[in-house]
Amino acid sequence: MKLDATDLRYISADAFRVLSAVEQGSKNHELVPSALIAQIAGSRSGGVNKALGELAKKKLVAKVQNAKYDGYRLTYGGYDFLACRTFAKRDTIYSVGNQIGTGKESDIYVVANEDDEQMVMKIHRLGRMSFRAIKSKRDYLRKGQSASWMYMSRLAAIKEFAFMKVLHDHGFPVPRPIDQSRHCLIMELIDAFPLRQISSVPSPGALYSALMDMIVRLARSGLIHGDFNEFNLLIRDHRTEAEKARDDETPDERDERIEREKGDFPVKVELEGEEYEERKRREREGSLLEPVLIDFPQMVSTDHPDAEYYFNRDVECVRIFFARRFKYESSVYPKFTSVVRDGVREFDLDVEVAASGFKKEDRKVLEEYMAELAAHDEKYPEEEEREVASDEEYSDESEEEDEEEAQGVGERTGEAERLPEVETLRIGDAE
Ligand code: ADP
Ligand code: MG
Numbered sequence: 061m062k063l064d065a066t067d068l069r070y071i072s073a074d075a076f077r078v079l080s081a082v083e084q085g086s087k088n089h090e091l092v093p094s095a096l097i098a099q100i101a102g103s104r105s106g107g108v109n110k111a112l113g114e115l116a117k118k119k120l121v122a123k124v125q126n127a128k129y130d131g132y133r134l135t136y137g138g139y140d141f142l143a144c145r146t147f148a149k150r151d152t153i154y155s156v157g158n159q160i161g162t163g164k165e166s167d168i169y170v171v172a173n174e175d176d177e178q179m180v181m182k183i184h185r186l187g188r189m190s191f192r193a194i195k196s197k198r199d200y201l202r203k204g205q206s207a208s209w210m211y212m213s214r215l216a217a218i219k220e221f222a223f224m225k226v227l228h229d230h231g232f233p234v235p236r237p238i239d240q241s242r243h244c245l246i247m248e249l250i251d252a253f254p255l256r257q258i259s260s261v262p263s264p265g266a267l268y269s270a271l272m273d274m275i276v277r278l279a280r281s282g283l284i285h286g287d288f289n290e291f292n293l294l295i296r297d298h299r300t301e302a303e304k305a306r307d308d309e310t311p312d313e314r315d316e317r318i319e320r321e322k323g324d325f326p327v328k329v330e331l332e333g334e335e336y337e338e339r340k341r342r343e344r345e346g347s348l349l350e351p352v353l354i355d356f357p358q359m360v361s362t363d364h365p366d367a368e369y370y371f372n373r374d375v376e377c378v379r380i381f382f383a384r385r386f387k388y389e390s391s392v393y394p395k396f397t398s399v400v401r402d403g404v405r406e407f408d409l410d411v412e413v414a415a416s417g418f419k420k421e422d423r424k425v426l427e428e429y430m431a432e433l434a435a436h437d438e439k440y441p442e443e444e445e446r447e448v449a450s451d452e453e454y455s456d457e458s459e460e461e462d463e464e465e466a467q468g469v470g471e472r473t474g475e476a477e478r479l480p481e482v483e484t485l486r487i488g489d490a491e
């Protein structure tokens with residue numbers, strides 16, 4: 061589902077009121093009856109029908125017939141619209157730019173505020189490709205009769221924002237969290253490549269240590285990332301252009317350079333003395349290549365019953381990646397038992413997140429769901445797409461899925477679409 065920013069601009073005040081009414085109605089109804097929409101919106105049914113027509117045409121709502129009655133449900137587009145509208149109203153964002161990422165459970169966009177400062181908007185799309193096995197077994201997916209994808213996606217965004225905030229406040233290298241509404245969050249844009257895209261580093265050992273240190277520091281604060289891999293680590297490169305050029309030299313290029321630089325003076329091939337010490341110091345501190353951790357919906361406490369399993373999996377991810385990509389193997393790696401055995405903690409971040417308003421029952425529901433997703437992915441690694449939640453309801457969106465999947469990671473440039481002028485509206489004011 062692609063966020064259509066052009067449509068964000070053109071919507072009548074009536075339509076917006078009705079859209080908000082559909083959202084409100086979905087809290088208790090999977091399918092919101094027209095009469096209820098009219099009641100919540102406080103409009104005559106004639107006006108409501110016209111507005112519903114406008115919204116359906118823009119695919120912000122979808123008309124669905126079931127056995128008992130006709131009704132409407134909010135689409136992803138409608139939910140996106142409402143979140144963007146809230147961000148715009150709070151002056152968090154002003155424009156939506158290019159999509160820079162798309163995963164199975166999220167879409168990532170570059171957005172900007174009125175001062176043209178770029179940020180990242182992450183839209184959670186849990187349940188978009190949920191599978192029947194879960195759907196039939198788990199009653200929480202129909203909790204309160206509301207649409208499961210809205211509920212799960214919103215939980216993921218709330219959780220991610222809560223973790224990002226606590227981590228950022230405690231000086232962990234994560235993007236600065238900026239705002240959150242519904243299934244979306246806004247965070248700092250990290251101008252860096254994912255580790256996945258980096259073919260070589262000057263000193264793999266230093267980066268390896270920095271990453272393992274991060275895993276240990278997290279665990280000492282009561283947390284395990286749970287998906288600590290090359291996609292979720294962005295590597296900020298603080299090297300100068302000259303340093304980069306030297307680091308990237310092939311042996312042939314190095315010989316050529318020495319040849320070129322040869323004059324009456326002896327040629328310095330490697331760094332030495334103070335320069336060398338300074339560089340080593342920066343490597344050690346991680347201030348040469350600085351890893352930034354992202355993607356937190358699956359984080360768990362070190363008190364989780366499967367904590368050791370998740371911890372070891374995170375460590376293993378780094379080890380395997382470094383062995384494959386950089387041919388770097390080390391016998392030194394952290395072990396869960398020795399890290400948490402003494403019970404000494406730097407902070408209790410798991411406790412802090414719990415206190416930040418991310419409810420315990422929500423945590424459980426989401427943890428279970430994420431674990432199911434991970435188990436499914438492990439079992440069917442080749443599977444491109446999961447089964448669409450409910451064929452009848454989501455058929456229109458599953459077609460668009462293909463298109464979007466093929467798009468992959470885009471560029472970070474391009475013209476941004478402006479968001480709607482923000483009007484003062486009754487129901488829209490609710491949040
Ligand atoms: P998912 O849950 O789909 O894996 P992620 O949060 O990992 O979502 O983001 C997917 C991709 O989007 C990342 O691999 C990264 O390339 C990009 N991305 C996400 N957040 C940021 C950010 N704050 N700054 C820059 N790029 C980001
Ligand atoms: Mg990710």
